[in-house]
Amino acid sequence: MTVNIMGWGSHACLLNALLISLLGLTSAGDTLTSSQSITGSQTLTSNDSVFKLGFFTPQNSTHRYVGIWYLNQSNLVWIANRDQPLLDSSGVLTISKDGNLVLVDAKKTVLWSSNVSNTATTATAQLQRSGNLVLKDDSTGQTLWESFKHPCDAAVPTMRISANRVTGEKLRFVSWKTASDPSSGYYSASLERLDAPEVFLWVNGTRPYWRTGPWNGRIFIGTPLMSTGYLYGWNVGYEGEETVYLTYSFADPSSFGILTLTPQGKLKLLRYYNNKYVLKMDLGFSVCDAYGTCGAFGTCNEKSSPICSCLSGYEPRNGEEWSRKNWSSGCVRKVALKCERLKNGSQSEGGREDEFLKLGTMKVPDFAQRLDVEEDKCGTQCLQNCSCLAYAYDAGIGCLYWTEDLIDLQKFETAGVDLYIRLAYSEFQSIGDAPGHANKRGKRLIIGITVATAGTIIFVICAYLAIRTFHLRKGNATHSENQRVTDVQKPAKLDELPLFDFKVVANATNDFHLANTLGKGGFGPVYKGLLPDGQEIAVKRLSKASGQGVEEFMNEVVVISKLQHRNLVKLLGCCIEGDEKMLIYEFMPNKSLDAFIFDPLQRKLLDWKKRFNIIEGIARGLLYLHRDSRLKIIHRDLKASNILLDAEMNPKISDFGLARIYKGEDEINTKRVVGTYGYMSPEYAMEGLFSEKSDVYSFGVLLLEIISGKRNTSFRNDDQSLSLIGYAWNLWNEGSIRSLVDPEISASVSDSEDHILRCIHIGFLCVQEVAKTRPTMTTVLSMLNSEISHLPTPRQVAFVQKYHSSSLESSSQENQCNSNNHVTLTEIRGR
Known part of the structure; x- marks a missing residue:
């Protein structure tokens, strides 16, 4: 039959709508009713058009499945029939007469079912904005089934991994078998050890492959990556006393993530913002991360060779295997503990008590048990229990102790906790005064008593003189301090800033x-x-024990309350009640810049475009402080940890506690030098002279750090250069400055190489030794945007060649390798 389309246009539209209604549903709907079905290319779509449910075929496969995906089919988050594929193009997803969601093939064979025993006469399935497919009883509104409670290999925000301590029921995530086969694979993830919850990865469902370490209310303490602050948003919760669950979410509703357990047993994180791809993280595991690499009572350290060693007081169970780097048999104790000796009738060592040896920054062993005691009682309780082999204390967890073989120990460079292992008293004769050893060796006791007698006399004399001097000065000091606080508070004008009630802030932070x-x-x-109202905030609380806080607190209120710029962190208000003083800021979900550029994994997420955006944003924020704001501000503590990043990775300068208002003077002289080593300009650190060029110097350091991915203070033990600036300057003069660029960006930005080298050139101009030769931030921004095409040749930059030539740092500080970047220094007296 030939149809006149022009004449039948309106009727054709009606007919088309009727056919679609009869066949099933349109792709725009988010709900499947009992009278509808999905087949072919039809889809169910969440009402924000982000998630779709429909049929798909993996790459390099002919099998078909029903799944849910985010934006496109490469982002699958759930599969119905992963172990029962359709072998042809047939297949219908519908709601059966008993209210179950079912997938049937051409022969009406049920390949997959929601398998709900509580049947409903009428039911509907809705694809929600979260990506959760929910089956509900129409008559009661009761949820019968949901896809979030039947996960596959991927976790999305608000989805849970859970375990029931009574029934043993667990929600597990199971990897695909291969990249083209979504059937249940070899790796799975589950929540274990529910008294101190941990996430475990398993091989074939029975052999542990990796574990996170216990949850302390903020992070998993055996996962150093979480300490960088990037893997935020996780939370462990409880449903009654039976069920424990782990979930994650983002502070910004515009952010979205998919965490996938890959067929190779790795974790892959995809991040999106406003439904646009932002970054990808592949989290693999090293040989030391593998569960029990060094066997019982063995510890793994990637920085050592060999990587496995026995704990102090232990020796290899099988020396021959150990020499061949087969560590699976682990280690055994050399000397029996006191309880074991008494049990065997031995009276050696005069019945002396066992003692504990402290091992710092450790991943604690598996099979931890908890004890509800204070920190100072944790070791005592362990010592009184003959079965207790070790203990640890974490403020968020409490007292942990172990009565079984210590397995899956690892030594970290940072993070982890202090682990105290129990050894026989005689073991300390060989260990000596090891870290954490509470008692001195026996032969030193007599010497100690003799020295103590003389020391007591000297102490009494010194104490008398000190107390007398203290009382003489106390009156004047108290008066000066009160006057100082009063003078600081006078100009604060707190009525210009919203005041928060203490109870509101306490409730917001869960006390x-x-x-x-x-x-x-x-x-x-x-x-x-x-x-x-749902707004997330960051609360900066003045510690009552802080010696520096009052002046800095009031200074920050005065300064930042008058500043408004997209590249400055926004102060929402403050809270002052009694001894409590708090500043309330907007919350920055990506935390600080140093968590990205100095972390070998995180800096992979910052390509050159993102890094330059950060550099330019910092420059604009500084220009506003120096030139465009109502108050002219010198920040004085510009550094990577004081640059916060919002959800879109835009930089915001923070922490104005050390900032100074100035009136256009060339230089200001101060006797109180404050700031952070590595970022201070030389004239400020050495002479107490600061100006806006001091901030320009700090900006130059920060620019070189962002490009190189290295801390300015990471060269402390380098024989040639004290700092990143010195190292970079040598490369510049040798004509090999390209090697300064972080390999994570240099390999993929051949077309941007000139732009990167130009930024390095600008960085050198900012860190020139003579302050007057440094450009202003106005000029810097013009240089960055190429409004000034010709860059002058940089003169001598400011760096010290040898550390001992500096008079600013004490010997005790010299030993704290690479710690300077994190410490804000006060009360350094300049000339």
Whole structure:
């Protein structure tokens, strides 16, 4: 039959709509009813058009499956029939008469079913905005089944991995078998050890492959990557006393992530913002991460050779195997503990008590048990238990102890906790005064008593003189301090800033719970909070024990309350009640810049485009402080940890506690030098002279750090250069400056190489030794944007060749390798 389309246009549209209704549903709907079905290329679509449910075929495969994907089919988050594929193009997803969601083939054979026993006469399935497919009883509204409770290999925000301590039921994630075969693979993830919850990865469902370490309310303490602050948003919760679950979410609703357990047993994280791809992280595992690499009582350290060693007081169980680097048999104790000796009738060592040896920055062993005692009682309780072999204490978990073989131990460079292992008293004769050993060797006791007698006399004399001097000065000092605080508070004008009630802030931070801690500095701790209206905040709380805080607190209120710029962190208000002083800021979900550029994994996420955007944003923020704001501000503590990143990785300058208002003077002289080594300009650090060129110097250091991915203070033990600046300057003069560029960006930006080298050139101009030769931030921004095409040749940059030539740092500080970048220094007296 030939149809006149022009004449039948309106009727054709009606007919088309009727046919679609009869066949099933349109791809725009988010709900499947009992009278509808999905087949062929039809899809169910969430009402924000982000998630779709429909049929798909993996690459290099002819099998068909029903799944849910985010944006496109390469982002599958759930599969219905992963172990029962369709072998042809047939297949219908529908709701059966008993209310179950079912997938049937051409022969009406049920390949997959929601398998709900509580049948419903009428039911509907809805694909929600979260990506969760929910089956509900129409008559009661009760949820019968949901895809989030039947996960596959991928986790998305608000999805749970859970375990029931009574029934033993667990929600596991199981990898694909191969990249083209979504059937249940060899690796799985589950929540274990529910008294101190950990996530385990398993091989074939029975052999542990990797574990996170226990949860302390903020991070998993055996996963150093979480300490960088990037893997944020995780939370362990409880449903009654039976079920424990782990979930994650993003502070910004525009952010989205998919965490996948790959067929190779790795973790892959994809991040999106406003439904646009942002970054990808592949989290592989090293040989030391593999469960039990060094066997019982053995510890693994990637920096050592060989990587496995026995704990102090232990020796290889099989020396021949150990020499061949087969460590699976582990280690055994050399000398029996006191309880074992008494049990065997031995009276050696005069019945002396066992003692504990401290091992720092450790991944604690598996099979931890918890004890509800304070930190100072944890070791005592362990010592009184003959079965207790080791203990550890974490403020978020409490007292942990072990009565079984110590397995899966690892030594970290950072993170981890202090682990105390129990040894026989005689073992300390060979160990000596090891770290954490509470008692001195026996033969030193008599010497100690003799020295103590003389020391007591000297102490009494010194104490008398000190107390007398203290009382003489106390009156004047107290008066000066009160006057100082009063003078600082006078110009604060707190009425210009919103004041928060203490109860509101306390409720927002869950009474300043440890799990809400974002960080801590000389000022005090910073907490994440959630206001009743749903706004996330960062609360900077002045520590009562802080010696520096009052002046810096009031200074920050004065300065930042008058500043408004997209590249400055926004102060929302403050709270001052009694001894409590708090600043409330907007919450920055990506935390600080140093967590990215100095971390070998995180800096992979910052390509050159993102890095330059950060550089330019910092420059614009500084230009506003120096030239465009109502108050002219010198920041004085510009560094990577004081650059916060919002959800779109835009930089915001923070921490104005050390900032100074100036009136256009060329230089200001101060006797109180404050700031951070490595970022201070030489005239400020050595002479107490600062100006806007001091911030320009700090910006230059930061620019070189962002390009290189190296800390300015990471060259402390280098024989040739004290700092990154010295190292870079040598490369510049040798004509090999390209080697300074972080390999993570140099390999993929051949077309941007000139731009990167230009930025390095600008960095050198900013760190020139003579302050007057450095450009202003106005000029810097013009240089960055190529408005100034010709760059002058940089003169001698400011760096010290040898550390001992500096009079600013004490010998005790010299030994704290690479710690300078994190410490804000105060009360350094300049000339």
